[in-house]
Amino acid sequence: MAARRGLWECIAAGCSVEEAASRVGVPVTTARRWFREAGGVKQLPSRRPATYRRLSMLEREWIHAAMEREESIREIARSLSRSPSTISREIAKNLCNQNYGRPARDGRRRSTPWNYSPHLAQVGAERRARGKGRPAKLTLNERLRREVQSRLARKHSPEQIARRLRKKFPDQPEMWVSHETIYQSIYVQGRGALKRELAVCLRTGRAIRRPRRSGEARRGRIKDMVNISERPAEVEDRAVPGHWEGDLITGKENKSAIGTLVERTTGFLMLLHLPERHGAIEVQEAMIQTLAQLPDRLRGSVTWDQGIEMANHAQITLATDVKIYFCDPASPWQRGLNENTNGLLRQYFPKGTDLSGYHPDYLAYVANELNDRPRKRLDWDTPTEALTALLSKPTDPDGVALAG
Numbered sequence: 001m002a003a004r005r006g007l008w009e010c011i012a013a014g015c016s017v018e019e020a021a022s023r024v025g026v027p028v029t030t031a032r033r034w035f036r037e038a039g040g041v042k043q044l045p046s047r048r049p050a051t052y053r054r055l056s057m058l059e060r061e062w063i064h065a066a067m068e069r070e071e072s073i074r075e076i077a078r079s080l081s082r083s084p085s086t087i088s089r090e091i092a093k094n095l096c097n098q099n100y101g102r103p104a105r106d107g108r109r110r111s112t113p114w115n116y117s118p119h120l121a122q123v124g125a126e127r128r129a130r131g132k133g134r135p136a137k138l139t140l141n142e143r144l145r146r147e148v149q150s151r152l153a154r155k156h157s158p159e160q161i162a163r164r165l166r167k168k169f170p171d172q173p174e175m176w177v178s179h180e181t182i183y184q185s186i187y188v189q190g191r192g193a194l195k196r197e198l199a200v201c202l203r204t205g206r207a208i209r210r211p212r213r214s215g216e217a218r219r220g221r222i223k224d225m226v227n228i229s230e231r232p233a234e235v236e237d238r239a240v241p242g243h244w245e246g247d248l249i250t251g252k253e254n255k256s257a258i259g260t261l262v263e264r265t266t267g268f269l270m271l272l273h274l275p276e277r278h279g280a281i282e283v284q285e286a287m288i289q290t291l292a293q294l295p296d297r298l299r300g301s302v303t304w305d306q307g308i309e310m311a312n313h314a315q316i317t318l319a320t321d322v323k324i325y326f327c328d329p330a331s332p333w334q335r336g337l338n339e340n341t342n343g344l345l346r347q348y349f350p351k352g353t354d355l356s357g358y359h360p361d362y363l364a365y366v367a368n369e370l371n372d373r374p375r376k377r378l379d380w381d382t383p384t385e386a387l388t389a390l391l392s393k394p395t396d397p398d399g400v401a402l403a404g
Contacts (some may be wrong), residue, residue, distance in 0.1 A: 241298035245338035251355035
């Protein structure tokens with residue numbers, strides 16, 4: 001180790017690797033290997049500020065040489081532009097004898113070599129960085145693993161699970177887990193702690209919706225429709241509940257469909273059962289039946305695209321007193337919440353399948369599942385909880401919830 005320390009001191013003085021090898025009396029090939037292991041840096045770490053969070057091989061070599069010179073932890077930290085606690089932790093992890101920096105029992109400083117290997121310390125650090133040698137949190141905590149598995153089976157996303165656990169167990173950090181840990185426990189080889197088949201419960205991303213026909217072909221086909229530009233400002237800022245976004249998700253060859261209604265403030269979902277056809281009359285009947293079940297406070301408006309299935313919008317408004325507004329052609333972002341929800345529904349109703357055979361009870365089950373998922377924009381409350389909280393608050397004459 002004295003030769004290696006001398007090599008770095010020569011390099012620090014401005015010598016090349018070959019010159020330094022000649023001065024300390026080691027083969028050039030050995031000196032080059034030491035140099036490569038240290039990252040190929042020609043300056044000692046004391047001559048430059050620490051750029052990376054983790055210690056480098058070169059810095060570990062410097063620590064070893066300084067320890068042999070019996071420098072204090074603070075002296076080493078100063079020379080490396082590191083925190084003393086960083087140096088202290090590095091030594092504690094990789095030094096067998098923990099008596100560093102203390103005098104021996106006879107009052108004299110130790111003269112025996114330090115039991116610290118820069119190479120072994122580097123190997124250990126790289127192994128820990130890869131996650132090897134430490135079991136996954138979900139492997140150690142069976143209760144946490146069961147909780148995560150249960151929520152994955154209910155099709156909650158890893159981020160929803162992670163955030164919800166913090167709300168459910170605010171005083172139990174052992175029941176907290178990051179969404180990245182959940183992903184790794186499913187996918188990463190050697191880190192698996194969850195059932196592999198739960199991977200099918202993960203969402204693949206938002207479904208990309210394509211207009212069934214061009215905007216020009218759709219324009220002007222619905223009589224007396226009211227454009228979204230005339231929608232009141234209170235609908236846009238979501239201050240008042242009771243305003244909905246609607247659409248159809250269609251099955252194979254567009255021959256079957258299910259209607260969707262999503263409340264803009266809370267994300268609460270209702271599904272329309274359309275077992276035979278999804279024309280204007282069928283959608284009208286389903287809309288009237290579903291909206292009639294809502295309290296007056298939740299019957300504000302519906303925003304739909306310009307699909308011909310809403311040709312009877314005037315009859316729906318007359319029967320329910322719910323105003324209907326229409327988006328611009330080929331502008332699905334004007335119903336962004338509904339589009340996102342339709343993407344979630346494809347977990348239950350895959351594209352290219354016949355949607356006419358689903359029973360109303362199953363539609364209610366799916367709606368309840370989505371309404372029971374924690375949402376980021378609701379501070380990880382569920383749509384059901386958010387809607388219940390809104391309905392429990394008193395309102396002013398305009399329908400805005402009063403504070404307190």
